[in-house]
Amino acid sequence: MNTTAAIAGVGYTEFSRDSGRSVLSLATEACRNALDDAGLTAAEVDGVASFMVMHDSVHCQAVATSLAVPELRYVLDADLGGQAPCYLTGMAAMAVATGHARNVLVFRALNGRSGPRVGGMEFHGPGGQYRYPIGFDHYLMYVGMWAQRFLHETGQGELDLAAVAIAQREYAVRNERAYRRRPLDLETYLASPYIVEPYRSDDCTVEVDGACAILVTSLDQARDLRHPPAVIASSAYRAGPRSGLDIGDHLLWDDYSRNYTSLLRDELFGRAGVGPSDVQLAEIYDCFTSTTLVGLEGLGLCERGTSGAFVREGHTRLDGALPTNTHGGLLSEGYIHGMNTVAEAVLQVQGRGGANQAPRHEVCAVTSGAMMDGSALILTADR
Amino acid sequence: MRTPNIDRDSAPWWDALRAHHVVVQECRVCTRRWLPRTPACPYCGAGSPNDQPISGLGVVYSFVRAHRAMSEAMADEVPYTIATIDLDGGGRVFARVEGDCVIGQRVAPEFVDHDTWTELRYSETR
Numbered sequence: 054m055n056t057t058a059a060i061a062g063v064g065y066t067e068f069s070r071d072s073g074r075s076v077l078s079l080a081t082e083a084c085r086n087a088l089d090d091a092g093l094t095a096a097e098v099d100g101v102a103s104f105m106v107m108h109d110s111v112h113c114q115a116v117a118t119s120l121a122v123p124e125l126r127y128v129l130d131a132d133l134g135g136q137a138p139c140y141l142t143g144m145a146a147m148a149v150a151t152g153h154a155r156n157v158l159v160f161r162a163l164n165g166r167s168g169p170r171v172g173g174m175e176f177h178g179p180g181g182q183y184r185y186p187i188g189f190d191h192y193l194m195y196v197g198m199w200a201q202r203f204l205h206e207t208g209q210g211e212l213d214l215a216a217v218a219i220a221q222r223e224y225a226v227r228n229e230r231a232y233r234r235r236p237l238d239l240e241t242y243l244a245s246p247y248i249v250e251p252y253r254s255d256d257c258t259v260e261v262d263g264a265c266a267i268l269v270t271s272l273d274q275a276r277d278l279r280h281p282p283a284v285i286a287s288s289a290y291r292a293g294p295r296s297g298l299d300i301g302d303h304l305l306w307d308d309y310s311r312n313y314t315s316l317l318r319d320e321l322f323g324r325a326g327v328g329p330s331d332v333q334l335a336e337i338y339d340c341f342t343s344t345t346l347v348g349l350e351g352l353g354l355c356e357r358g359t360s361g362a363f364v365r366e367g368h369t370r371l372d373g374a375l376p377t378n379t380h381g382g383l384l385s386e387g388y389i390h391g392m393n394t395v396a397e398a399v400l401q402v403q404g405r406g407g408a409n410q411a412p413r414h415e416v417c418a419v420t421s422g423a424m425m426d427g428s429a430l431i432l433t434a435d436r
Numbered sequence: 437m438r439t440p441n442i443d444r445d446s447a448p449w450w451d452a453l454r455a456h457h458v459v460v461q462e463c464r465v466c467t468r469r470w471l472p473r474t475p476a477c478p479y480c481g482a483g484s485p486n487d488q489p490i491s492g493l494g495v496v497y498s499f500v501r502a503h504r505a506m507s508e509a510m511a512d513e514v515p516y517t518i519a520t521i522d523l524d525g526g527g528r529v530f531a532r533v534e535g536d537c538v539i540g541q542r543v544a545p546e547f548v549d550h551d552t553w554t555e556l557r558y559s560e561t562r
Contacts, residue, residue, distance in 0.1 A: 182440035191506035202498035250501040
């Protein structure tokens with residue numbers, strides 16, 4: 054029996070400033086679109102997985118009900134943030150591989166612009182008391198704190214952050230799903246004021262309303278469906294030592310210049326049977342520009358301290374050695390919390406990237422998360 | 437300004453600040469020091485950590501400077517700087533730093549009394 058799992062379809066809603074709809078409605082549409090894309094019906098779904106932060110979304114049970122799924126054999130509602138998409142995809146693959154489910158929808162849905170906005174949420178629990186009263190109260194401050202140390206230690210700077218924003222915007226200009234599509238140049242970037250130093254507006258993901266879903270199934274079944282399978286060659290999750298009291302607490306983390314990507318790299322590649330030099334494109338979680346750089350270095354796709362130059366020299370462009378964040382990233386396509394990062398990887402591996410299709414797309418690295426913990430996938434073509 | 441949600445683990449930290457002292461937790465077994473306050477040592481797992489009085493002096497490990505308030509509570513405070521400070525003897529703290537701030541700079545603590553709690557702030561050592 055072949056226990057390999059694959060992704061057979063992706064689904065999106067429109068990404069907007071104000072959806073005017075319930076999160077359940079968004080989730081239902083994205084999941085239905087993923088099923089249509091794969092060529093399956095809700096009657097064939099027996100697993101649903103999702104994540105939410107501070108109850109900003111709906112439970113899988115509700116979505117299964119709304120989709121008229123006959124019965125669930127597998128469910129996973131994770132209280133996680135951006136670390137989750139690759140992780141949940143890996144969990145769904147395991148459920149499929151072990152026979153616990155046949156077809157699993159993985160989604161993220163949120164009115165992330167018009168409703169509760171993840172970036173400024175005050176998490177419950179003991180970690181917040183050391184941050185919120187002193188005004189250390191937003192994700193762009195937390196990740197910015199890491200960025201400053203990363204840039205300091207690696208000898209990189211604002212031109213390296215700018216390069217990420219500009220390179221990814223080039224993709225977004227060609228991506229009809231993207232929320233930010235106005236071309237960006239260095240002059241415009243530098244003329245924009247700091248929000249929280251080192252970040253300007255274009256360094257930050259754009260929060261949107263919307264949803265995104267993928268359909269995980271067995272490779273055997275995926276081969277019979279509408280599109281070529283995106284094979285889940287490996288998945289990995291890692292929380293390093295002393296990962297803190299909550300997803301904004303990093304007082305006990307030793308090294309802000311390195312995140313989970315450097316910790317899970319060997320396991321991720323080892324399980325897939327490939328190495329960093331085999332990766333043909335990358336979809337790196339990018340709530341902020343610096344996270345793309347840290348991820349490229351952490352996965353070993355660039356030497357430490359060279360990621361900024363790598364981007365500035367054009368290697369992450371479509372005609373470069375490693376097309377990266379080919380949808381424009383969360384920076385420009387919109388903040389569906391990294392679920393859309395996984396979906397873009399699927400489209401690329403399937404050869405359905407449209408105007409942004411990478412020429413070589415047999416091995417793709419995907420990440421989810423920015424700081425202490427996170428997850429990653431290697432997706433491959435059916436080889 | 438918001439107030440801290442003080443819990444049973446964290447009360448000694450806030451009580452000490454109210455009295456204008458700084459205490460960190462220190463492991464009875466491995467002797468490491470740390471914040472935030474936890475019921476056991478996050479390095480070796482040993483229970484019942486000691487409360488160790490310290491000077492609060494330290495070095496800026498990293499910082500961000502907020503030019504725009506991210507919350508209503510901070511609207512009148514911008515621009516301001518928040519740093520991660522490596523405390524002398526071990527442990528880290530998040531705190532506001534007044535004046536110039538660069539990585540590697542030595543900073544000294546001061547105590548800012550609010551209505552119901554006391555904030556640990558820093559400025560460059562003179």
